[in-house]
Every structure is written in structure tokens, then in C-alpha cells.
Amino acid sequence: VRVNGKSCLVGMGIDISLRKQAEEARQKLEGRYRSLFEYAPNGILVADTKGYYRDANPGICKMLGYTHAELVTLHSSDILVSEETFRIESALDEIRAQPNYRGEWRFLRKDGSQFPADVFATVMPDGNILAKISDVTDRKRLEVELQAREQRLRAFFDNAPAGMMVRDRDFRYLQVNKPLADMYGLAPEALLGKTPREVIPELAPSVESHLLKVLTTGHPVLGVELVGETPAEPGVTRYWTASYFPIPGEEGKPSAVGSIVLEISDRKQAEVERDRLFNLSLDMLSVADFEGRLLHVSPSWTKTLGWSEEELTSRPMIDYVHPEDHEATREIRKKIYAGIPVRGIQNRYRRKDGSYCWFSWNVHPIPELKRVFAVARDITEQRAAEKAVREREEQQRKLAEQLAVLNNRLLESQAVASVGSCEMNLKTMEVNWTEEIFRIFGKDPTVFEPTFPAFLDLVHAEDRARVKDAFITSVGQQGRFVIDHRIVMPDGNIKTVEERWGVFNDNDGNPVRALGTCQDVTARKQAEEQLREREDLLLNAQAIGGLGSWIMDLSSGKLVWSDATCRLFGITQKEFRETFEHFQSFILSGDLAEYEAMRARMTPDNPLIEGEYRIRRPDGAVRWMYERGKLEYDDAGNQFRCLAMVIDVMVMHAACERLRTQVDMLHIVGHVVRVCGWTV
Numbered sequence: 001v002r003v004n005g006k007s008c009l010v011g012m013g014i015d016i017s018l019r020k021q022a023e024e025a026r027q028k029l030e031g032r033y034r035s036l037f038e039y040a041p042n043g044i045l046v047a048d049t050k051g052y053y054r055d056a057n058p059g060i061c062k063m064l065g066y067t068h069a070e071l072v073t074l075h076s077s078d079i080l081v082s083e084e085t086f087r088i089e090s091a092l093d094e095i096r097a098q099p100n101y102r103g104e105w106r107f108l109r110k111d112g113s114q115f116p117a118d119v120f121a122t123v124m125p126d127g128n129i130l131a132k133i134s135d136v137t138d139r140k141r142l143e144v145e146l147q148a149r150e151q152r153l154r155a156f157f158d159n160a161p162a163g164m165m166v167r168d169r170d171f172r173y174l175q176v177n178k179p180l181a182d183m184y185g186l187a188p189e190a191l192l193g194k195t196p197r198e199v200i201p202e203l204a205p206s207v208e209s210h211l212l213k214v215l216t217t218g219h220p221v222l223g224v225e226l227v228g229e230t231p232a233e234p235g236v237t238r239y240w241t242a243s244y245f246p247i248p249g250e251e252g253k254p255s256a257v258g259s260i261v262l263e264i265s266d267r268k269q270a271e272v273e274r275d276r277l278f279n280l281s282l283d284m285l286s287v288a289d290f291e292g293r294l295l296h297v298s299p300s301w302t303k304t305l306g307w308s309e310e311e312l313t314s315r316p317m318i319d320y321v322h323p324e325d326h327e328a329t330r331e332i333r334k335k336i337y338a339g340i341p342v343r344g345i346q347n348r349y350r351r352k353d354g355s356y357c358w359f360s361w362n363v364h365p366i367p368e369l370k371r372v373f374a375v376a377r378d379i380t381e382q383r384a385a386e387k388a389v390r391e392r393e394e395q396q397r398k399l400a401e402q403l404a405v406l407n408n409r410l411l412e413s414q415a416v417a418s419v420g421s422c423e424m425n426l427k428t429m430e431v432n433w434t435e436e437i438f439r440i441f442g443k444d445p446t447v448f449e450p451t452f453p454a455f456l457d458l459v460h461a462e463d464r465a466r467v468k469d470a471f472i473t474s475v476g477q478q479g480r481f482v483i484d485h486r487i488v489m490p491d492g493n494i495k496t497v498e499e500r501w502g503v504f505n506d507n508d509g510n511p512v513r514a515l516g517t518c519q520d521v522t523a524r525k526q527a528e529e530q531l532r533e534r535e536d537l538l539l540n541a542q543a544i545g546g547l548g549s550w551i552m553d554l555s556s557g558k559l560v561w562s563d564a565t566c567r568l569f570g571i572t573q574k575e576f577r578e579t580f581e582h583f584q585s586f587i588l589s590g591d592l593a594e595y596e597a598m599r600a601r602m603t604p605d606n607p608l609i610e611g612e613y614r615i616r617r618p619d620g621a622v623r624w625m626y627e628r629g630k631l632e633y634d635d636a637g638n639q640f641r642c643l644a645m646v647i648d649v650m651v652m653h654a655a656c657e658r659l660r661t662q663v664d665m666l667h668i669v670g671h672v673v674r675v676c677g678w679t680v
Contacts, residue, residue: 043134044060045071050092055072076088080105080108081106095123105119115135118134163177173192176191184199185230200231206224214257218252223370225239226261239265242262283300284377286298288371293316305357320349328347340365358383361376362374362375426503426512433445433450440519460486477503481502482499497521502515548567549643549646550643550646554639555640557579560578568625586615594611604633607633608628609631611627612627625646626647627644630644
């Protein structure tokens with residue numbers, strides 16, 4: 001504008017701080033939304049009201065096998081199985097009608113495979129639809145497995161050979177299988193809702209007492225014997241064994257009681273017949289419980305031991321066993337109580353007069369009854385006769401066992417160490433190999449005959465003459481001999497073995513026998529070669545690149561420098577004291593604070609550091625060093641080791657300094673030219 005004939009500029013300032021703050025807040029929210037959108041573990045889609053996709057996160061792209069660019073060109077019908085597409089319009093209407101939609105759909109991947117998914121959808125403020133898709137394949141699989149388990153449980157309950165039932169806290173039948181209903185002579189449906197007093201009034205008091213105990217204590221009652229009549233056969237006494245167990249409800253308290261009932265009437269009849277045999281048998285027959293007490297014994301027990309039946313059944317069986325046989329008897333009893341029949345076990349029992357006799361036992365347990373049935377025979381005289389024979393054979397047996405043990409240990413140790421042994425008769429040239437040598441050479445002992453020429457054929461052609469000369473030279477000499485050589489396996493692979501041997505002479509000084517070992521050292525040789533190659537590679541790399549390295553154990557404080565590092569600092573390995581303090585003594589005092597700050601920046605989240613510092617060598621030379629290091633942590637998050645590389649960057653610093661000097665000179669020349677008005 002013009003004011004008083006002069007041109008003026010008019011401006012207006014407006015405070016836009018609040019608008020800027022609002023924009024920054026909006027950008028942060030958009031960033032958070034985008035992060036949530038991009039990194040969500042589930043699939044997320046944004047669609048318009050017609051079902052066309054406008055955006056997709058990486059999760060749904062991975063789930064469907066499409067790229068983002070492909071997905072945003074598709075319609076809902078393109079990623080659903082054909083049977084589902086008819087639901088799209090009604091689903092869109094439902095999403096627009098309610099704030100939160102949930103439904104299950106079958107999706108179609110790009111490769112044609114299908115998967116079920118839960119879909120949660122809502123309408124966004126801009127009118128588009130936001131949908132979260134969760135693959136529920138695993139859940140569906142679990143639902144199928146759960147249904148299969150329920151079917152198996154139902155089949156087990158219905159087809160079990162024992163009577164099974166579930167009663168509520170009022171003792172009413174909730175569930176009954178057919179075998180139990182058959183015991184009562186009723187249909188399963190006729191029992192539901194009734195109590196024991198209505199079905200088996202004679203047995204009800206006993207049954208209800210056990211049910212009440214389970215409901216009160218929460219503990220099972222097992223192996224209870226019941227006797228009575230049923231509606232199926234009035235006037236006929238039947239026998240059962242029953243077990244009751246709690247079925248947990250809310251807060252872990254029993255909400256019902258399960259029961260398993262087995263009829264044992266036939267077994268009871270067999271027990272009557274068994275008692276008749278007891279009285280007639282010459283062997284000692286017995287029935288014991290799982291607590292180690294005799295319940296019934298035949299008269300032959302009293303005849304053999306002198307104890308009455310009342311005395312034998314009033315005390316634990318172990319009280320009559322010889323003290324030296326207690327431990328063995330208890331171990332056998334563990335097997336018996338586990339339901340394992342045993343035969344021919346022997347121990348000593350005390351007679352009433354204090355002497356002992358030997359018993360041989362055959363024992364058969366019945367775990368479901370907690371009973372043990374046994375037959376014992378007095379073998380005292382038989383053992384006395386056998387003792388003399390055993391004593392004559394004992395010494396030979398021990399010698400044979402010792403020899404077998406030593407031989408087995410030799411073979412085992414050879415297999416562990418991959419070392420075999422061999423022997424050669426120098427008169428007959430007969431050769432014997434142990435199994436391990438056959439394994440090392442890859443030969444079948446039943447096919448390959450280990451002669452000296454056959455052995456040489458297995459030796460690598462380049463080593464064969466050396467091996468042959470070494471063995472021939474050793475014959476007739478004292479001492480032990482060692483040679484490493486290669487062998488060729490049947491499949492063409494090469495192994496390295498170490499042969500050690502010695503030659504033994506007869507009384508006249510003539511060599512008669514060579515004895516030696518052969519060890520597979522292929523892995524050791526390969527490891528040694530790899531180690532040498534790696535060491536050479538590291539040393540050459542450090543020498544070529546002028547690069548040093550060091551490592552420090554933080555628990556011991558020991559600092560190890562490579563030879564290249566010592567050369568960079570102008571000292572030898574012997575002069576380095578392997579401490580961090582010695583290392584710090586090289587750093588110029590003006591750079592120590594910066595170096596310590598660099599070390600302090602190392603954290604578990606930022607274990608790598610790098611920086612430069614100056615050192616003074618023992619010869620007085622000052623050098624610039626560049627160091628890049630790493631701090632390592634153990635599983636507990638504690639620092640345990642620090643390692644780093646270091647390089648002399650003095651030349652680079654000098655070049656930079658020269659460059660800065662030249663730039664300064666150019667600035668001065670330019671200034672002089674401008675001042676003098678010179679033109680170039």
C-alpha cells in the first residue's frame with residue numbers, strides 16, 4: 001500500500017500454536033493407529049459399504065496369501081468360499097444396524113485353500129467398515145477333538161463290563177449304564193431320579209454311608225464289599241465290590257459321586273471251593289492282603305512251622321521271615337503288589353522252636369481284591385543237598401564271571417574310545433582283530449579275513465609303503481611304535497587312523513608276537529586342520545587389515561590382547577599385563593573421560609559401541625585409535641564378557657587435517673582476491 005506517497009508493506013500475525021499442537025496430536029494418533037494396524041497379530045480389513053476393500057494390514061495379507069495391492073482391488077465375495085457369498089448383503093446390513101458385529105465365515109486363500117475365521121466388524125466414523133479376522137482353525141480342531149473325547153467317554157461308560165453310575169448330593173441316580181441296570185433287573189431309565197432306598201433298600205444304609213463319606217471328605221472310597229439281594233433275583237444273595245469317587249463341582253467341592261460296581265458272586269463261590277482244597281493240600285496254601293498279613297492258611301502251615309493259624313494271622317508275615325531276607329522279601333512284595341505273579345522265590349521262615357526252614361513260593365496277586373494267593377513248599381533238605389554242589393561250582397563260576405566282565409569292559413572301552421586291538425603271530429602270520437577294528441575299517445567279521453597283506457590293501461596307496469616299512473623295521477626291535485596313516489573305506493571315503501604296537505620275543509630273543517591298537521583319529525585330524533586354518537585366517541586378516549582384537553572376562557577382570565593389538569600399542573605379548581588398568585595407561589588423559597562415557601553407553605538394549613581415542617606408545621609416539629566393541633550378557637541379564645576390535649586411524653586423521661588446512665588456504669586466497677578486486 002502507499003502511505004503519504006510512500007510504498008509500505010502491511011502484515012498481520014496470527015498465533016497458530018493451538019492449531020499446531022492439535023495437528024501434532026492428530027499425527028501421533030494417526031501414527032499409533034497405523035502401528036496398531038500394521039503390527040496387529042490378527043488380520044484387519046477396511047471396506048466400503050458395498051464390500052469393496054480399501055485397506056488391509058500385513059496380517060490379513062499373510063493370512064490370505066495376497067499382496068496389499070491385490071487385496072485393495074477385491075470384493076468380499078473374492079475371498080469367501082462360494083457357499084458364503086449369499087450372506088454378504090445381509091451381513092453388511094447387520095453391521096450397519098448394530099455397533100458390534102460378530103460372525104463366523106469360511107475364507108478362501110489365493111492358493112485355493114480354505115480356513116474358518118471369526119469376524120468382528122464395526123462402522124467407522126467415515127462410514128467405512130473396519131473388520132478384524134481371526135483364524136480359528138486350531139479352535140475348530142480342538143472342538144472336533146473334544147466331541148470325539150466326549151463320544152469315547154460315553155462309549156466307555158455305556159460299554160464297560162462293570163456297573164457304572166453317577167449320583168447327585170441327594171443320592172439320586174443321574175446317570176446309569178446298562179450293566180448296572182441289568183444287576184438290578186431294571187431299565188436304565190427306570191433308575192434315573194431314584195435313590196438307593198427306592199431301588200435296593202437292603203443295601204441302602206451301607207451304600208449311603210459310603211456316598212456321604214465321599215461327599216464330606218472329598219476322598220474316594222475303594223474296594224468296598226457289598227452283600228445283599230436285588231430286585232432282579234429276590235431271595236438270592238449276591239456279592240459285589242464297589243468303589244466310590246468324587247466328581248468335582250464349583251470351588252472344587254464334590255457335586256456328585258461316581259461309582260463302579262463289579263459282581264463277585266462267582267468268585268465267592270470259588271472261595272468256598274478253595275477252602276476245601278486248603279484242608280486237603282500237602283503244600284502250604286495261603287491268602288494274604290496287600291498289607292502283608294496272612295488271612296487264611298492251610299493246616300500244613302501249622303504242621304511245618306508249629307505256629308497255630310491264629311498266631312500266623314495275628315502278626316505281619318515279615319515277623320516270621322529271617323532278618324537277612326527282609327530286604328529281598330520287601331522287593332519281591334513290591335512286584336506282587338504291582339500285580340506281577342512270581343514263581344520260585346525263596347526265603348527263610350522261623351519255626352516256633354526258633355529254627356529256620358527254607359520256603360519256595362509261587363505267588364499270584366489279584367490287585368482288584370487286594371489279595372495275594374500263594375503256594376509254599378518246604379525245601380530245607382533240598383537246599384542242603386544243593387549247597388554242596390554250589391560250593392564246588394562257585395569258584396569256577398566266579399572265575400568265568402570275572403573273565404567275562406573283563407572281556408566286556410575291554411570291548412566296551414574300545415567302542416567308546418574308537419580303539420581296537422589286534423595281535424599277529426609272527427611265526428604263522430595269523431592275525432586277530434577285535435570287533436572295533438572291523439568297525440573302523442568298515443569290514444564284516446564274518447566275511448573279511450584280517451591278514452597282513454589284506455590290511456595293507458586297505459591302507460591309502462600313498463601311505464602303504466611307509467606303513468609296511470615301519471612294521472617290518474620294528475620286528476626284532478625293543479620299544480613301542482606309533483604311526484598315523486590313511487585308510488580307504490569300502491564306500492571310497494578316507495579315514496585317518498593311529499597305529500600303536502610293540503613286538504614281543506620268546507626266551508631265545510626271537511620275535512614271536514606283535515600286539516597293538518588301532519584308533520580312528522579322523523575327527524581329531526580334521527578338527528586340528530580346521531583349527532590351524534582358522535588361526536591362519538585370523539592372523540592373516542588382522543595383519544593385512546592392521547586390525548587388532550581383544551576380549552575381557554568381566555568376572556575375573558582378565559584382558560586378552562591379540563598379537564596384532566600388541567603391535568598397534570607398541571608392546572609385545574610378554575609386556576602386556578592382561579589388566580584393564582594397563583590398557584587405560586596408554587590412553588591420553590584428555591581422552592579418558594570420553595572413553596569411559598563411551599563404555600557407559602553400553603546397555604542390554606544397546607550392547608554395541610564405537611569411538612576414537614588417542615594413545616601414547618612406549619616410544620612416545622601418539623596414535624589415534626578407532627575401537628568398536630560389544631558387551632555380552634548371560635541368561636540372567638548379567639554382564640559377563642566384553643570383546644572389541646581396534647584399528648590405527650592415525651593416517652586417516654592426518655589426511656583429514658591436511659584437507660582442513662587446504663580448505664582454510666582456499667578460503668584465505670578467495671578473500672584476498674575479493675579484497676584486491678582481482679579477477680580470475
